[in-house]
Amino acid sequence: MMITDSDCLRMYVVMTVTVLCFSSSHFSELTEVIFTVHSEESVLSSQYTDDVYAESLSMCALMCLLQEKCCVASFSDETSMCRLDKSENCCAVTILAVGSRALKQNKYYPPACTKCVSFGMSTYKIIEVTATWSEAMNNCSCFGGNLAEIETEAESEFITNELFTRNTGVFGYWLGGYNFNKDSDLEWISNPNERMPYFNFAPNEPNQPDSERCLMAFTNFNFEWVDGNCHWISAYICEF
Numbered sequence: 001m002m003i004t005d006s007d008c009l010r011m012y013v014v015m016t017v018t019v020l021c022f023s024s025s026h027f028s029e030l031t032e033v034i035f036t037v038h039s040e041e042s043v044l045s046s047q048y049t050d051d052v053y054a055e056s057l058s059m060c061a062l063m064c065l066l067q068e069k070c071c072v073a074s075f076s077d078e079t080s081m082c083r084l085d086k087s088e089n090c091c092a093v094t095i096l097a098v099g100s101r102a103l104k105q106n107k108y109y110p111p112a113c114t115k116c117v118s119f120g121m122s123t124y125k126i127i128e129v130t131a132t133w134s135e136a137m138n139n140c141s142c143f144g145g146n147l148a149e150i151e152t153e154a155e156s157e158f159i160t161n162e163l164f165t166r167n168t169g170v171f172g173y174w175l176g177g178y179n180f181n182k183d184s185d186l187e188w189i190s191n192p193n194e195r196m197p198y199f200n201f202a203p204n205e206p207n208q209p210d211s212e213r214c215l216m217a218f219t220n221f222n223f224e225w226v227d228g229n230c231h232w233i234s235a236y237i238c239e240f
């Protein structure tokens with residue numbers, strides 16, 4: 001008998017389901033703790049999605065857990081189809097679909113931070129695909145981190161050296177600072193009520209508390225910081 005690729009996939013799924021059935025009593029509990037479930041949403045099919053059969057929502061959740069790169073999945077009650085998104089982040093696009101539920105892992109660490117650099121306790125992903133400041137912030141959060149916050153001179157030197165090495169020609173990199181109260185300084189997103197313990201602003205910056213509230217390491221100023229217009233489209237740095 002010839003075994004085709006699709007037979008293999010089916011066999012794999014059946015085996016997985018069999019193994020999982022032994023612990024079925026823990027399924028609902030697991031789903032509640034590990035996933036947020038959105039009603040009537042389905043993950044949009046993409047190059048990163050796989051459709052597999054699952055007996056239930058909980059089974060679909062477990063299949064997602066078994067896939068190292070899965071953060072979001074969806075399950076259709078009608079067809080028992082479980083769609084696993086394996087794009088290594090939690091930003092899968094979902095659409096309204098009656099009878100479907102989308103699951104998102106509550107705490108997700110990408111399996112491997114590709115092309116990341118580490119310093120101290122932190123890992124950084126420097127992303128040259130440009131975005132507005134708030135898009136950058138959302139993207140970092142989807143990767144499981146935040147826009148980078150530079151709290152010490154040592155951290156600042158590390159990041160600056162890294163950016164000089166890259167020399168990619170982008171005009172700047174968004175960081176996780178914002179002028180929350182439209183005054184003369186910026187604050188870190190994680191500490192909106194506190195002065196920055198360390199800062200590395202370029203001369204005469206920050207200078208536009210109304211129109212430039214977002215923090216950027218500016219290439220032409222040797223990556224010293226400026227307040228920039230949050231709608232500028234720029235590269236950015238995520239910190240994990």
Ligand SMILES: [Ca+2]
Binds near residue numbers: 148155
């Ligand atoms: Ca930091």
Ligand SMILES: [Ca+2]
Binds near residue numbers: 178179182184185187
């Ligand atoms: Ca401020």
Ligand SMILES: [Ca+2]
Binds near residue numbers: 206207208212226
């Ligand atoms: Ca400025």
